[in-house]
Amino acid sequence: MVPLALWCCRLWALSEQVKVTKKLNGQEKQIRKMGKGEHFGELALIREILRTATCTAVGPVTCFSIDKEVFEETIPIEHLELHDDISSKVLEEPDAPEKTSPSSYLRLKDLIPVLYQEGRYQGEPVTLGVGGFGRVELVTTLHHGKYFAMKRVSKKHIVAKRQEEHVLFEKRILKAIKSDFIVRLHSAFKDTRYIYMIMEFCVGGEIWTKLKEVGRFDEPIAVFCAACVVEAYAYLHKKGIMYRDLKPENLMLDAKGYVKLVDFGFAKELVHGNKTYSFCGTPEYMAPEIIQNQGHDFAADFWSLGILVYELLVGSPPFSSSEPAKIYPKILDGVLKFPPYMGEGAKSLISKLCRPRPGQRLGNTKNGIKDVRHHRWFSSMNWHKLRVGQVEAPTIRLIRKGPCYINFDRFPFDQALADEEFSGWDKNL
Structure with a gap:
């Protein structure tokens, strides 16, 4: 019997199966069976707590085991199916009603x-x-x-x-x-x-509102916000979706202080290796290749991430003007001016994300988004804990307490009704 606490193991060759049991109401009950290629023990490594289930080989079994350090370097846990936790919860509470969507x-x-x-x-x-x-x-x-x-x-x-x-x-x-x-x-x-x-409903309001309130973010808050965006990008890009509208106005805070992307009006599906030629986005955040109509791909999202990090730390984007037409030449010139208080790690990350050539941009080279995660500016971030919601969000102190709408700007009610429309384009909505 192997307690699920020491390693993550993947089953390689077995003539029978491995059964997973757990003590429930004083009795050892089977909660799951596993076969070739399945894994166990990953929750112990992710959440750093002792698991109470036990694996027992039914017949000859071969396991490959890896320790925590190797696990964190090699296993993309955001896509693992974490069966052992879910299964035991179901058996412990057989009469619990399913959460209603x-x-x-x-x-x-x-x-x-x-x-x-x-x-x-x-x-x-x-x-x-x-x-x-x-x-x-x-x-x-x-x-x-x-x-x-x-x-x-x-x-x-x-x-x-x-x-x-x-x-x-x-x-x-x-x-x-x-x-x-x-x-x-x-x-x-x-x-x-x-x-x-x-x-x-994200009760914490827009990152844009919080940024206006405090002027600029301390580095730990900026790191956390950017890390949440990186995880959103990783999810979207894996599904072949470009976001193309990153800016503080499109980032919301939930009750825990975690950051969520909103507004997918400029999002687009794209096959990796292809390009698209739409001219879209917010001027201050547009990548050079969009402005020049050279065709763009997922690299444009990484450019905008660099602009976001700059704005979070400074309070305004690096390329700006009251007239959008004057912003584009500044972006194409590509001269980044950093304030003296900005740390070297942040300067390095922004410079690598905002390289003029898309193929040289951090996140868009051979190792993909892993290079962004591994940059030294994110050295304090535990990515696995972030994905499972176990990082204590430094943004929580930005969220004011009061009525549910207290973290939002206020707007007058618009009583005007839109005209009716009967073309039927929305019949499949």
């Missing part, structure tokens, strides 16, 4: 607006954000008491801007995405005037 009970008619409780907009519906796309409003349900961010977009506006395919794509990919570093889409609805996307 909001998508199973949400209906548009049941969503009610949350109202401001004080201030100049007291009694009006809470608006979390406003943009050219429409509005994001805070809503709840009478029976479940959960909060949701409802993105409401005019169908007439979508048609006028020829954004039908973008909206359908955004809904499709958000519905499929399951990452703790990307905001969840629970449901989507429509009527004759609007498309409604019911999103996870």
Whole structure:
């Protein structure tokens, strides 16, 4: 019998199986069977706690074992199926009701607006954000008491801007995405005037708002925020999705202080090795190859990561102007000016992410995103603990306590109704 605490083992050759047992209510009960190629013990290494399950060989078994150091260097744990923890939880609580997904009970008619409780907009519906796309409003349900961010977009506006395919794509990919570093889409609805996307509500507000409040972030906060973006990128790029709209306004804080990407209006699926030629993004964050229309790929996301790190540490992006047309020549010149208080590690990371040639950019060379994770600026980050939510977020001190909307800017309620739209482009939404 081998306790699941010392190594991570992968089963190589066996004539029978390995059974996994755990003591439940005073009795040893079987919780799982494993066969060739499966693994055990990874949770002990990830979470650094003693596991209580036991593996017993049923017949001849050969195992390859690796220690914690090798494990962290070689195993991409974000994609491991962590069976031993889940299985035992199921058996310990056989009568526990399964967690209900909001998508199973949400209906548009049941969503009610949350109202401001004080201030100049007291009694009006809470608006979390406003943009050219429409509005994001805070809503709840009478029976479940959960909060949701409802993105409401005019169908007439979508048609006028020829954004039908973008909206359908955004809904499709958000519905499929399951990452703790990307905001969840629970449901989507429509009527004759609007498309409604019911999103996870991130109570901590926008990184942009927090950055405005404090001026610039201390390095530990910037490291944490950037690390969350790296994990979101790793997930998206593996699925062949470019994000293309990184900026502090599109980063939200959840209740734990973890950072999540929102707004996939510029996201695009791309086969690795191919390029696309769309001119899109926020001017300050655009990579040179987008501006020059040379064709771009996933490397453009790494450029914008470098710009983000700079803005988090300085309070403003390195290339800026009140006129967008004046920003582009500065980006193409590529001269990065660092303030004297910026550390050498940050300068190194930003310089490598913002190399003019996409093929030389950190994250876009042979080792891919691993090179970003291994850069010395991230030396304090335990990536495995970050992925399983065990890093204590330094951003938590940025989140104010009070009404659920306290971490958001306030906006007046817009009572105007959008025109109706009947073309039917959204029939498959």
